[in-house]
Amino acid sequence: MESPHVDGRAGATDHDGTERIGPYRVLAPWDGNRNGAAEDARRCVARDDRTGRTVVLTLPHAALADDPAYRVRFRAEAENSRRLGGRWTAPVAGIAPTDARLVWVAHDCFPALTLPAALAAHGGPLPEPVVRALGAALAEALAGAHANGLVFAGISPGAVLLTNDGPRLTGYGLVRAAALDRIGRAGLRGVDPAALPPEQHAGELPRPHGDVYALGAVLAYAATGRAPGDTGAVPDGAAALPEALRAAVSACLSADPAHRPRPADLLQALRTPTGPGHGLPEPVATALAEQAARHPVEVVPDETEPTGRAAGRGPSRRSLTIGGLAGVAGLALGSGGVAAWRATADDGPGRPAPLSVRGTAPAPLWRRDIDFELEGPPVLCGGKVALMVGTSTVTAVRLRDGKKLWTRQNMWSADELMPLAGGLFLNPSGTTGDSVFSAVAVRTGKVTWTERKYDGRKNPAFLSLLATHGNTLWFLAGGGGRSTDRVKPVVIAYDLEKRAELWRTPLPSAGSAGGEQDSGVLLDGALIVENNGLPGSDPIGSEEKPWSYAALRQRDGKKLWTRTYDGVSTDEPGAFRTIAPGGLLIDCKDKTVRAHDLTSGKRRWLFTTKGYTYTKPAVRSRTLCVTDEDSVTYAVDTRTGDLRWRRAATVGAADAMRYSETVISHAGRTVLQANASEVEALDAADGSPRWRFAPVGSGQGAGGFGGYVDTAPGLALVMNGRFLYALPVD
Structure with a gap:
């Protein structure tokens, strides 16, 4: 059979002229859309010579294949689709690598017919019981996807495949791939206009209720043979729908998203008692058998049956082929159907089988859409509330269930919030712009009190927060752009309950040279502060100076010691420093990680990474983790500096310099590595x-990761764009 001409850039061509795309050998154009049914993606039948499996290979439409932005979005959405669980979504067999000029995604669901091809084979609309079973299966798939924080944004008749063991959804994210959010999508390649919710025509962000509209369009088409936009079709021609389906489908197609049912409610409405007629009509089953016969299974030596998600999904590829051929021989595949088609209608919703494949992310406990761009990781208050920080806006989210507690849009210096005792947090500069700092209630967002006297007039000007414990707050005050040059830098201890100053201690050069002031550290009754110059000032002198810390006694501010550290300099742009348990100063610069004894200044150990480091190391207990430019994470024993293990990210970023960061869970058992593609959880032991976990994005950023990762007790918090996810950890 003649192989299709796909694209000369797809890859190799065998000596016999057979086209190859990645690891797949193209067998033929896919006839899933025969009889002229249009589709906005090209598909072909291909075989993986490594396993003998036949797959459905999907590529961008020819008009989009040369669009670099579309290729990025297409591949990103394919990567995101790996997270889809449940039995009614097409398993992803492979995705084009990041450097491929022709992107593709392979689905392990052959033989299969698209819904238009199935109607063509049947000679008209499908029987009402079949449509009901189809709708119940797809509603179950949507309920599972939405529970995992996924919006399908690509459901259409052409994206629904009918197989011998039930329907399969493909086309994940085609709406997002077609155009960036806020851009009109009417008439774009990759988008079925009849299945596009009205609110998305103008470019609104795809949301779960849009998936319900698209599902209603699919069911209307299956039951009537006409799309919702056709003359006489639903909703204007709701009478054309079978009476048993009319109410449910019409509700899905409501112009007001608020009036559309939830997938779980739709599933209940479509359930039917046990009875005949839910299986594939005989002409459709015969067409599937003919398709399988044209491309029989190639026997490979003792292929191991898949486990995890694929396990229990249905019969093996060989048994499917045999079953399909039996249909050609005249076995009754119509009224009896395939058991999988009746499973959803008879049994109703059920939790998908537990995923046993190591590497599958847990379902998010919740997802929250933040209404503004995040400026940094959350500020965690007592392990119960996360403060989501924007430029001048803060939203409080309850960690138990993701509920938004409040939003304030007049927060100043919101990136410097500090939790306090008594259910409060400190907001520098308050809420009016002329005060110095305010105490705000975590639960309500209301200002409890405001301290204004450290304004650079009678008292030194407030500069930055250092630390807090119990009812005591320590902060840095002094000169620096507030007409207070005559005032030396001082560390001030402040009683939060009495709202009174406890002590102040001047330091010759308190603060951080040439950069932002890091928080102070409370250690063995002392407050450890940087001693390198006022925040934002130039480095000390014009030449390189050693890094310095000063220790003040917490109860009275007495100076205990100052130390410098060999090899650690103030003139190190891009360096990261942190104080680790055990009284260690960790300095991370270029390819070198150094550890010094904080009190004595002596070097403990030195460790070298293969690539440059661009992010702050993570420390928990006796483990330090740092990730280099190649997304390789190193775990180091903080006592000795010995390497415990190193691990490269499974999916690397396409950029030459790969920005990655690492976080260790509160229990210390999981290391979270965030790179430009996803968040990967590693066992901290080995x-x-x-x-x-590949969080959902939108538009150009769909499928990629460009946010923050943090942890709370029992939770991994993943922020991607404006979305916040809570995943169970440890």
Whole structure:
């Protein structure tokens, strides 16, 4: 059979002229859309010579294949689709690598017919019981996807495949891939206009209720043979729908998203008692058998049956082929159907089987859409509330269930919030712009009190927060752009309950040279502060100076000691420093990680990474983790500096310099590595992979990761764009 001409850039061509795309050998154009049914993506039948499996290979439409932005979005959405669980979504067999000029995604669901091809084979609309079973299966798929924080944004008749063991959804994210959010999508390649919710025509962000509209369009088409936009079709021609489906489908197609049912409610409405007629009509089953016969399974030596998600999904590829051929021989595949088609209608919703494949991310406990761009990781208050920080806006989210407690849009210096005792947090500069700092209630967002006297007039000007414990707050005050040059830098201890100053101690050069002031550290009754110059000032002198810390006694501010550290300099742009348990100063610069005894200044150990480091190391207990430019994470024993393990990210970024960061869970058992593609969880003991999580994005950023990762007790908090996810950890 003649192989299709796909694209000369797809890859190799065998000596016999057979086209190859990645690891797949193209067999033929896919006839899933025969009889002229239009589709906005090209598909072909291909075989993986490594396993003998036949797959459905999907590529961008020819008009979009040369669009670099579309290729990025297409591949990103394909990567995101790996997270889809449940039995009614097409398993992803492979995705084009990041450097491929022709992007593609392979689905392991052959033989299969698109819904238009199935109607063509049947000679008209499908029977009402079949449509009901189809709708119940797809509603179950949507309920599972939405529970995992996924919006399908690509459901259409052409994206629904009918197989011998039930329907399969493909086309994940085609709406997001077609155009960036806020850009009109009417008439764009990759988008079925009849299945596009009205609110998305103008470019609104795809949301779960849009998936419900698209599902209603699919069911209307299956039951009537006409799309919702056709003359006489639903909702204007709701009478054309079978009476048993009319109410449910019409509700899905409501112009007001608020009036559309939830997938779980739709599933209940579509359930039917046990009875005949839910299986594939005989002409459709015969067409599937003919398709399988044209491309029979190639026997490979003792292929191991898949486990995890694929396990229990249905019969093996060989048994599917045999079953399909039996249909050609005249076995009754119509009224009896395939058991999988009746499973949803008879049994109703059920939780998908637990995923046993190591590497599958846990379902998010919740997802919250933040209404503004985040400026940094959350500020965690007591392990119960996360303060989501924007330029001048803060939203409080309850960690138990993701509920938004409040939003304030007049927060100043919102990136410097500090939790306090008594359910409060400190907001520098208050809420009016002329005060110095305010105490705000975590639960309500209301200002409890404001301190205004450290304004650079009678008292030194407030500069930055250092530390807090119980009812005491320590902060840095002095000169620096507030007409207070005559005032030396001082560290001030402040009683939060009495709202009174406890003590102040001047330091010759308190603060951080040439950069932002890091928080102070409370250690063994002392407050450890940087001693390198006022925040934002130039480095001390014009030449390189050693890094310095000063220790003040917490109760009275007495100077205990100052120390410098060999090899640690103030003139190190891009360096990261942190104080680790055990009284260690960790300095991370270029390819070198150094550890010094904080009190004595003596070097403990030195460790070298293969690539440059661009992010702050993470420390928990006796483990330090740092990730280099190649997304390789190193776990180091803080006592000795010995390497415990190292692990490269499973999916690397396409950029030459790969920005990655690492976080260790509160229990210390999981290392979270965030790179430009996903978040990967590693076992802290040996670096072995636990799971990978690719958060949902939108538009150009769909499928990629460009946010922050943090942890709370029992939770991993993942922020991508404006979305916040809570995943169970440890």
